[in-house]
Amino acid sequence: MSYKTIVVNLAVDAEPGPLVKLAAEMAHRFDAHLIGFAAADVPPLVATGEGLVYEGEVMQVKRQEIEKRLAELRDTFEKLVPHSISSEWRQHVCGPTRALGLVARSADLIVTADGGDDVFRALDIGSLVLGVGRPVLVAAGNAEHLLGKTILVAWKDSREARRAVSDSLPLLAEAKEVVVATMEEASGEDVRNSLADVAVFLEQHGIMAQTEVFAGTADGDGLMAFARSVHADLIVSGAYGHSRLREWAFGGITRSLIGENGISRLFSN
Incomplete structure (x- = not known):
């Protein structure tokens, strides 16, 4: 058995560099195809005593902000992953946990860092682990290498x-x-x-x-x-x-x- 396809999940509010380096090193070690992935979603309309928060125009602005950040993460991924490693990039404006579960259908291993509290911008690691049907490697904070000694x-x-x-x-x-x-x-x-x-x-x-x-x-x-x-x-x-x-x-x-x-x-x- 080996890991032939690895997905690395990059959180939109975290520094991506260390995790990309760690995942790229693992892909090189196992001669695996590496899929870079990131997702975030715009929170839905919320009713308040003063009316609706996040009107259509505001939601469009937030979506554009997410798309800009996803483009930045893609750029970092493509710069840090050596050309000798087979790789691709995928992104979604969608809840990260749900979207990653779909991408993981074609993967042997998921690599991620700790999740955050905002379910629209961060992975819910617990829900992912229990529902995805794939092993999930959660890297130590800011680790650039997985030694596994x-x-x-x-x-x-x-x-x-x-x-x-x-x-x-x-x-x-x-x-x-x-x-x-x-x-x-x-x-x-x-x-x-x-x-x-x-x-x-x-x-x-x-x-x-x-x-x-x-x-x-x-x-x-x-x-x-x-x-x-x-x-x-x-x-x-x-x-x-x-x-x-x-x-x-x-x-x-x-x-x-x-x-x-x-x-x-x-x-x-």
């Missing part, structure tokens, strides 16, 4: 974690050290057997991994502390959540990982 696989014997291990095989194969770890208050035989099976699976793909059980209640702070203790520069994790009244409800660890900005994370669902 030490990768921590946050293991839980679940469908999501198994998908995450399979989806991250190209990165795991290039790592110098792979640690498959789970957090348990007590290490029973079932836990040890589960980790051993993952290690055997990885070994069959030519990847030697060490397994760890670290004591404690499963939470995001504990996982991050362990990640830093093994000097991980990438965390691979299943994303656990479900749709509730159109809002994504997450378990504590997934919420913490989405909010973490110091270490790159790869999510699968």
Whole structure:
């Protein structure tokens, strides 16, 4: 398995340079086709006590502002991606999460940075991860490289974690050290057997991994502390959540990982 098509999502209100460099480096590493992508939308008309905000003329101005910014992002993407890398650009005046979900149909991997709060201008990472059906790599803040020297696989014997291990095989194969770890208050035989099976699976793909059980209640702070203790520069994790009244409800660890900005994370669902 390899990543043959990578989509990099550029937020309209963020500096694109570091993320483009990171994605281009990954495309070069895996000999992948790179799709640069950006989207934003004009908020709809809002009724207030004084009437409608964003009248037609105002909305047209805002759309032109978005189109200008998308053109700037395209220019940055095309300047920073070497000609030796197969690449293309796509953009939409549309909600970023929905539009990226459509583009991702033809991709093996999505690369993005942390989302913002404005759903019209920033990606909702949680909704994307749970709905897109593709692995999502969320780069650490302003990172220009994904070294992947030490990768921590946050293991839980679940469908999501198994998908995450399979989806991250190209990165795991290039790592110098792979640690498959789970957090348990007590290490029973079932836990040890589960980790051993993952290690055997990885070994069959030519990847030697060490397994760890670290004591404690499963939470995001504990996982991050362990990640830093093994000097991980990438965390691979299943994303656990479900749709509730159109809002994504997450378990504590997934919420913490989405909010973490110091270490790159790869999510699968």
